[in-house]
Amino acid sequence: MDLKSYRPSINAYDELFLAGARSRPGLAEVGKFLKKSSLRDLNRRRSDAELAIRSMGITFTVYSDGSNIDREWPFDIIPRTILKKEWDQVELGLKQRLQALNLFITDVYNDQKIIKDKIIPREILASSKDYREFCEGVTPIFGVWAHICGTDLIRDGDGTIYVLEDNLRVPSGVSYMLENRNISKRVLPELFENYEVLPMDNYPSQLLETLSAISPRPSDLPEIVVLTPGIYNSAYFEHSFLAQRMGAELVEGSDLVVGDDDHVYMKTVAGLSRVDVIYRRIDDLFLDPEVFNKDSVLGVPGLMRAWKKGHVALANAPGAGVADDKVVYTYVPDMIRYYLGEDPILPNVPSYMCSDKVQRQHVLENLENLVVKPANESGGYGMYIGPRESKRRTAEMKRLIKSNPRNYIAQPIINLSTVPTLCDNSIEPRHVDLRPFVLQGDRSFVTAGGLTRVALVKGSLVVNSSQGGGSKDTWIIEPIKKGKRR
Amino acid sequence: MLSRVAERMYWFGRYVERIENTARLISVNTNLVLDLPHVKYIWGSLLSITGYEKQFFERFSVEDERNIIKFLLDDDSCSIMMSVRMARENARTTREIMPNEAWEKINRLYLYLQKNIQKGVKRDGRHQLLKDITAQCQELNGYLAGCMSADEAWAFMKIGSDLERADMTTRILDVGCLNLLNTEHPEIREQETILWMNVLQSLTAYQMYRQHVDDTVNGEDVAAFLLLDEKFPRSVAHCLYxxxxxxxxxxxxxxxxxxxxxxxxxxxxxxxxKLLGGPGLHKFIDDLQSDMASIHGDIAATWFGYDN
Incomplete structure (x- = not known):
């Protein structure tokens, strides 16, 4: 392929190429491979990948017109590469962050020292819809609530990696990350010869180790189950994938029952059998109709009782979501300093608290270039995206901020980094994000890389698979030194 | 093992067996028609084997070759496509215990049939289609036999496929008997041997019958072979064993x-x-089928958590 016409956007950081399609240091092999491959060859590999995805049945479910459609997983064959040296820092940063978040959750459900010490204002807890009074006074084993965390990372124009979001409830995507690697091994085997690509397929064993560690019966072989809402959930593929790789039972709420002794049992062909650890993939509010949503048929009546008594471990623990609230997010760097006495290794996307006079002034003067988020909303509701808004809406936003400054935070617009992507007849830069997965039990693990999502539409920053996004395999690589080549 | 998963494995076994049986049934009868071009009811008897006449007549008015083949290939009652869909759905919901490649194989069969099932409606494409289906089923069964531990999941799958197989054997035998015993068509009497051979071939039993029964192909020996033979894998006795x-x-x-x-x-x-002398065999098979239905009930009550 002739890559002379490959033009990274001026504002975005291209992770593979510098100007003139020169590869970044240490990453030359992928560039070389693309240059020497013909379009026909790449298209052949692409159709091999599509065939593999179809026959392996790698799907995700989208909801459309009231029905569920299983779509094949969209995948771009050109891998995204990150140097191990850089990744080592990211890994440390992710572990540090999850440690602090777990300390925070234990603190807010118990002594609330961080509030008493005025690091975080009390109102923030009061306004969090994921704070569960039911969890007050509880400290799960090792003080860990969020055992599995999916952290969304983005890279700014100068190459700096920022944390955009922590997902502490039921983060998904790890199975696609693992399947992406399987597909690249099938369609690009020769490219693996030129690098040491860090393997990632030990994730299921690390997950199993993490879940085993939190069993209330540590001396026995614990019975671990994956609790799924069922086949119609969009992540069902992943639930069954993880259960299979761990050799755990995949259960639905109706397979479980809480006995009079407040232990959890599953209905097996041999009768009732005790369950020790539940990796639950359903939301807090559906877990137990006795405590939360009364109408939930997905959950198990009495489950919270069993959990509170320590008879069963839940991963992630209910109430963990209090720490992935949008406003709480802005305090994570403070938490790291407060609980760990360390400087944060990974920066947050800088956020301006409108309640602060100086910061508010900056926000009001630069509104056209900022994203403004209401503090109490989540899921993108009420979000203001400066460059896209009308003058009228900008004026209205200014008024809103002035009248209720505490209710808003603002962030600069981050232009996501780009990676070469195989488009119709050419290779072009497309924007990406990255979701690595972090595990914490008695030990911590970070996946070598993560799930890269790519916006397949030119110029788009929307990476969601339901909205035209695709995915890429992510390679954490160590260049093989001369003479060491296999 | 979870009751729900056990039940899905059981149905997976049943549906995979049904796919293959239906494909063989169509294939053998397509050949028979070439031998006996004047016998009209062959396709109708295929329909009665399935026991889904009612559903057929809701969709079609004439029981001719084209309609019956369409019904057996792609319909929501008992068609090959339906069985593949159900087998795939059961596999999809038990992927955590099913060996990976088994899922890939049934999924591939599903994708293949989605594209090609219509090719079987006409005689010229039918042979290849049915051959492909049988081959893919065999591949799947071979893979499962070679790669799955003989654990509980395996046991439920095996029970499902053996019961389905025994059920099909009794159905085919029943229709064979009914046709012969009650027929008023003189040409059928003359062709009795061909028809019994057809019964055997529908169950891939012809060759084994020849090797293990030292006689001509006649009703008594065929019925005994298919019901009682302990070594033939599709006989009712063997399946129940x-x-x-x-x-x-x-x-x-x-x-x-x-x-x-x-x-x-x-x-x-x-x-x-004695049973072959009158309507006795039909009654006997009827009883046998209701016994097998109650075996299914026992299984559901004991292991799947249903009330008996």
Whole structure:
């Protein structure tokens, strides 16, 4: 392929190429491979990948017109590469962050020292819809609530990696990350010869180790189950994938029952059998109709009782979501300093608290270039995206901020980094994000890389698979030194 | 093992077996029509084997070759496509215990049929389609036999496929008998041997029959072979023997084991010549089928958590 016409956007950081399609240091092999491959060859590999995805049945479910459609997983064959040296820092940063978040959750459900010490204002807890009074006074084993965390990372124009979001409830995507690697091994085997690509397929064993560690019966072989809402959930593929790789039972709420002794049992062909650890993939509010949503048929009546008594471990623990609230997010760097006495290794996307006079002034003067988020909303509701808004809406936003400054935070617009992507007849830069997965039990693990999502539409920053996004395999690589080549 | 998963494995076994049986049935009868071009009811008897006449006539008015083939290939009642869909759905919901490649194989069969099932409507494409289906089923079964541990999941799958197989054998035998015993068509009487051979071939039993039964192809020997032979894998006795064995490997098996042993005893005591003399065999098979239905009920009550 002739890559002379490959033009990274001026504002975005291209992770593979510098100007003139020169590869970044240490990453030359992928560039070389693309240059020497013909379009026909790449298209052949692409159709091999599509065939593999179809026959392996790698799907995700989208909801459309009231029905569920299983779509094949969209995948771009050109891998995204990150140097191990850089990744080592990211890994440390992710572990540090999850440690602090777990300390925070234990603190807010118990002594609330961080509030008493005025690091975080009390109102923030009061306004969090994921704070569960039911969890007050509880400290799960090792003080860990969020055992599995999916952290969304983005890279700014100068190459700096920022944390955009922590997902502490039921983060998904790890199975696609693992399947992406399987597909690249099938369609690009020769490219693996030129690098040491860090393997990632030990994730299921690390997950199993993490879940085993939190069993209330540590001396026995614990019975671990994956609790799924069922086949119609969009992540069902992943639930069954993880259960299979761990050799755990995949259960639905109706397979479980809480006995009079407040232990959890599953209905097996041999009768009732005790369950020790539940990796639950359903939301807090559906877990137990006795405590939360009364109408939930997905959950198990009495489950919270069993959990509170320590008879069963839940991963992630209910109430963990209090720490992935949008406003709480802005305090994570403070938490790291407060609980760990360390400087944060990974920066947050800088956020301006409108309640602060100086910061508010900056926000009001630069509104056209900022994203403004209401503090109490989540899921993108009420979000203001400066460059896209009308003058009228900008004026209205200014008024809103002035009248209720505490209710808003603002962030600069981050232009996501780009990676070469195989488009119709050419290779072009497309924007990406990255979701690595972090595990914490008695030990911590970070996946070598993560799930890269790519916006397949030119110029788009929307990476969601339901909205035209695709995915890429992510390679954490160590260049093989001369003479060491296999 | 979870009851829900056990049930899905059981149905997976049943549907995979049904795919293959239906494909063979169509294939053998397509050949038979070439031998007996004047016999009109062949396709109709295929329909009665399935027991889905009602559903057929809701969709079609004439029971001719084209309609019956369409019905058996792609319909929501008992068609190959339906069985593949159900087998795939059961595999999809048990992927955590099914070997990976087994899922890939059934998924591939599903994708293949989605594209090609219509090719079987006409005679010229039918042979290749059915051959492909049977081959892919065999590949799947071979893979499962070679790669799955003989654990509980395996036992439930095996029970499902053996019961389905025994059920199909009795249905094919029943229709063969009914046609011969009640027929008023003189040309059928003349072709009795061809028809019994057809019954055997529908069950891939012709070659084994020839090797193990030292006689001509006649009703009495065929019925005895298909009901009582302990070595032929599609005979009712053999299938029930396997189910019995599988039961023994499962917990809490007392009740189902007792009932299946009774059914096996009834079969071994059957007096075939006497039954063939009148409507006796049809009645006998009817009873056998309801016994098998109650075995299914026992399984559901004991292991799937249903009320009996």
């Amino acid at each position: 396997d189910v019995n064995e599988a039961f023994r490997s499962l917990p809490n098996h007392e009740m189902p084991l007792k009932n299946i042993t009774q059914t096996q005893r009834n079969i071994s005591h059957a007096d075939i010549p």
